Amino acid sequence: MEELKKTIRSFTDVSDSDMEFGLQFFKKKTYKKGTFLLKPDQYIDDFYFMKKGCVSYYTIDAGTTRVMEFFSEGYFFTDLYAYIQEIPSESYLEAIEDSTVYAISKADQLKVFDHSHQLERFGRLSMQRTFVINFQRINQLRNLSNQERYLQLLEKRPSLFQRVPQYLIASYLGLTPVGLSKIRKRLSEKR
Amino acid sequence: MEELKKTIRSFTDVSDSDMEFGLQFFKKKTYKKGTFLLKPDQYIDDFYFMKKGCVSYYTIDAGTTRVMEFFSEGYFFTDLYAYIQEIPSESYLEAIEDSTVYAISKADQLKVFDHSHQLERFGRLSMQRTFVINFQRINQLRNLSNQERYLQLLEKRPSLFQRVPQYLIASYLGLTPVGLSKIRKRLSEKR
């Protein structure tokens, strides 16, 4: 659990005893490619840390798959929207590669936050981090063209293009596969 | 400061003594219509609660105004992106009506969170609330047409349309004034 410990401490100082107290509640889980951590109408009780692999977070909306995020190594993740509000999920969390995660239940997480002010602060700061990422996402959606967002993804997460089929990347970018193909053609003709 | 107290307690229990400790740091400030709480390149040190009025949160990008949010009564707000990261702002916070806010400095807020675990929890939970709102925003941007987002705004915040000129609402929706006008025409012809 060294990666997990290190990632927590990248947010804020946590004493060894508080860290030990917190980590005891995380359970290692593995998912084969194509299996689901979560499906629509289920309640989500776990908060995850991705050790190895990749999970696609998506909805199916009138037959259309809409990928919201790909969670790969080092990501904290869950269906945060359903998790926070304690409502049934509308989404899928599907392992699109064989994946190993550490999971902590909501009740255990609350125990940890009650027990440790430092870890509650970690919770607040990791929410802040999520805020920053979502804020950038909103600005990209509002201010950039699809082509610009494609190029930015290519730059920021190049490994995704090795790991994930193009039609899922198109969905993540809010495009049809045809639309993404056109953009790629346009770009290849330019140079 | 009754509204502020009530709004904090809508998130989590806070004892009277912690609440009193926290509230002492909030200062009442007033801004005339057309004045600025923040301009680009400034650092933002305050976290605000809107008591009365309306503030527009926007950037100007190559001459184009892009409204990100309108903060009206009952909102907690700041340029959260710059505030969290302690980087110079790229945005304006402009009073588009005469406005009264309560402000707490970042140093004072940290004092409050250090002093009170309950108020730190309020901090975490209000970040969570912000997450939920931003998540919905992202999904609206990804999954709804401009027309649908216009109709949704009309339904959720009808008073904005009385208070704010249409070209700013167009900007908030990510449209040109011409585009919004077309949508309105299309809708009025339908019925």
Place this chain on the structure above:
DNA sequence: GATTCTTATTAAACTAGTTTAATAAATATC
């Protein structure tokens, strides 16, 4: 190695926006 299945590209017709410019309507100012 041929066949099947999945994924990616291309073409054609269409759509909801854009820009620019002109005009109309509403608001503020003298």
Place this chain on the structure above:
DNA sequence: GATATTTATTAAACTAGTTTAATAAGAATC
């Protein structure tokens, strides 16, 4: 109350995407 200014609408030409359908390319299976 006339004039100037700001805000909203309309028109025309354009653009970046959509959908549907056909085809091509790549990967998996027998």
